[in-house]
Amino acid sequence: MPVNEGKCESPVKDEEDEIKPSAPPLQVITWARIILDEAHNIKNPKVQTSQAVCKLRAGKRWAVTGTPIQNNLLDMYSLLRFLRCSPFDEYKLWKAQVDNGTKKGSERLNILTKTLLLRRMKDQLDASGKPLVSLPSRHSCTDRLKLSEDEQSVYNVLFTRSRSALQSYLKRCENKNDNSKKCSDNPFDKVAHEFGIENSNPSAHRRSSETSSTVHILSLLLRLRQCCCHLSLLKMTLDRVELESEGFSLSLEEQLSALTLSEVATPDTSSTVSLNGTNFQAEIFENTKKSTKITSLLSELETIRNSSQKQKSVIVSQWTSMLSIVAVHLKKYGYTYATIDGSVNPKMRMDLVDEFNTNPKGPQVMLVSLCAGGVGLNLIGGNHLFLLDMHWNPALEDQACDRIYRVGQTKDVVIHRFICEGTVEEKICELQAKKKELAKKVLSGMGDTFSKLSLADLKILFGV
Known part of the structure; x- marks a missing residue:
């Protein structure tokens, strides 16, 4: 595992911060050094864990992780915020000076990376030419x-439904010329979360019609991915934990509307299942x-x-x-x-x-x-x-x-x-390659431009 360390001198703000009487015990102590292992777990600056560790007081801070960038540059910002790397630990300045898609911003990020990052790879050699870590190949x-004939038929039904849902969403956005900025600013909050981009609270009860459509399309996209593994997964209700791991949540109504899979009576003795109006033999959906x-x-x-x-x-x-x-x-x-x-x-x-x-x-x-x-x-x-x-x-x-x-x-x-x-799945490979290339450029200090995954990626997935 590559190891990445960042450290900075004791920040002045730690000494100036007033300790509130109600502060948790760990925040009252001024630690000599804090070493944050698996530091990528704080990549989302909005979650409580990330906010809590950033409030800890310390003379020195180290962040250790094998994957400092998993999705986009927001991951790097979260680490700099923990490290108190002023002034780039301020979000507005970070967006204005670094994560702004410009060559100048890229140059600033390269300087930060080279200054703070100590990277060790498994295939790295020491000064004598010997491997740092001795491992087998x-x-x-x-x-x-290639999917079987039955699997392909089911997949085609789901894909057609999903592609149609995405096209309908895009058409609604195009028709709202008066409110085009709203569509561009909210082009799939849930997709943004899935791809690692900042998004709104997925557990919020009030959602716009655009967000509701987004969740519906993502639930279908989830089913397409499961269809590639085993058809019996389509019979199972979308579990809350499963949904949270995907980065979104569905109401019961949305779950029911996302997929209609039910047994239907037939004249013969064979059992038949209806998937969005298309009938299939029930046995292909059995886990055996x-x-x-x-x-x-x-x-x-x-x-x-x-x-x-x-x-x-x-x-x-x-x-x-x-x-x-x-x-x-x-x-x-x-x-x-x-x-x-x-x-x-x-x-x-x-x-x-x-x-x-x-x-x-x-x-x-x-x-x-x-x-x-x-x-x-x-x-x-x-x-x-x-x-x-x-x-x-x-x-x-x-x-x-x-x-x-x-x-x-x-x-x-x-x-x-x-x-x-x-x-x-082939399209997901392309999206993975984009993320790996982003991380590679940042960590090697060679990045010139950076791009975020967006609604355009959904269009790639569904060929729209």
Whole structure:
């Protein structure tokens, strides 16, 4: 994992700040040094965690993270605010002088980066030419899959519905010439959040019609992504935790309007399911049915199981419901497995990790949710990692991969990615590449211009 440190001298404002009688105990103390590990967790300056750590008083401040920029330059601002890097810890000045899309702003950011950043990479060499960290090789392979006929048919129905919803939204915006600025200023608050851009409070009860349309389209987009994994995910109600991980929330009415999937009576004995008015055989929506990705996953696992070397695998998905489906098929084919998600308490989590890493007869496969397993887990007992689905934020995927590719790993590591051709997943790859390029330019100090992901990205996804 690359390590990034920033530090500055004791800020004057810490000495001048008056301590309020009602201040929390940690804010009363003036610390000699504060080291903020996993500092990317404060990337949103509006959340309470970010605000709380920035109020702490200290002589020196360090921020340590492997992913200082996950989405856009706002992530970097949050770190500078914690570090008290005056005057750029003031948001208005930051936007005016740095994050303004100009060459001059880019130059200022490069100076800040070179001054504050100490970066260490796994493949970096020391002065004598030896690796800083001795690790085995790492390989990444992308399996480009083609949806089955049934899956493609369901996907086409959902895609048509989603594309139509987006086109309707765009048309409404175009017709509001009198209020064009409102449309341009609020072009998908929820999309902005999903792509990591500042957005309004997703739990707010009062939403404009534009925002409501946005949430509706994003719920359909979520279903398109799930459709690429397993059709049975479409039967499940959108869970609140699942929605929060996506960066938005839906009312019950919005959930029902986002997708209509119901069993219908037919003259014959076969069970039929109606998806937005199109009928399909109900069996293709059962979790026991093999999807394209499940079939490919099982094939790879069988190859690993039959190899001469004892190897274990880690399977990652952003949806716990997908992990449950995988578990059904693992059990059917005789694989031993364990699951780590948000419902597993810390003590049990460490026991599962130890069993996986140290016991050769322990679980052959570890199922990990992206949010729960992205950080803080050492899973070096496995040397194959499977990313079943794609997330908007490539940094989360990279952190998940680092669970097995870290100090202590003795076997060659293979990262497997599954992408369904001709689907929204291919478009997500393009958006991920943009974010990675942004982070690369900033961290290397070579960036000339910076761009934010916007409504234009939605148009790319749906070919509008």
